[in-house]
Amino acid sequence: MKKKIAVVMGGISSEREISLKSGAGVFESLDREKYEPIKVVIDEKTDIITKIPDDVDFAFLALHGKFGEDGCVQSVLETRDIPYSGCGPLSSAMCMDKNISKKICKASGIPTADWITVKSIEEIDYDRIEEMGYPVFVKPNSGGSSVATFMIKEKAGIEDAVRQGLEVDTEVMIEQYLPGEECTSFILDGEVFPTVSIKSEQEFFDFEAKYSSDNGAVEEVVYLEESLQNKLNEYSRMCWDAFNCRAYVRVDFIISNGVPYVLELNTLPGLTATSLIPRSAAAKGISYSQLLDKLISCSLK
16 A cells, blocks of 8 residues: 655745755655655644644655754654654754754764854854854854855954844854865765765855756765775764664765864755755665655654
């Protein structure tokens, strides 16, 4: 018998449009011989209760950002006894909060760049920022897809960047800039998949570079020098354990001076045609449709 799958997309976060693209990709590519997918577009919070039928066998979450990756939707689905894709409520909440996730990384011995957070313009500690050294990244603490994220090269730009960050979040992170190569590590059911390198002609991998196809962004599977690859894989597994992840997660790194530093963890990473984890899976001979199948089966364990 086919499983009835609710493909949940849209949402109320700043990443809604990307979520709709992820959801459309998932909906179109699910194996129709195994699944009977239905589209569920979330326009407001109560839709997670009213729009997902009681008789679905599984909710495939293609949501991104707040009320998607932060554990709230997962908690509602747990209450409704509807199995869903990805990590549980607590893991989702910890990974979504960049400040909390960096604290956990630091406590677990996983390298991460120096940082501070502020909840108002008045809290900005310019002396502390000077200690980190310019440039710095300013970004929403619980945002994603590089929305309202800025590389700031001097003191004069900090206040405006923080102000814009506070328009989309209640807390803003100011993070040390580490020069190096950006890459990502896809982990499925505890197994670390091939590393994907991210290079862009943009100064950093911003929103446009992530979702535009004509700006010079290059994403490709790479095989690093053995000791470096082993270290990156080790930190990936340490993240999986430290955050008690389930099913799958994507860990973003910057490799600076031969050290992989964790940037953030994504519990519901993008699943568009240009997304990173399908590229990683393809390097192991796993098609997009097969990947979706694996994400479902691992989530149902």
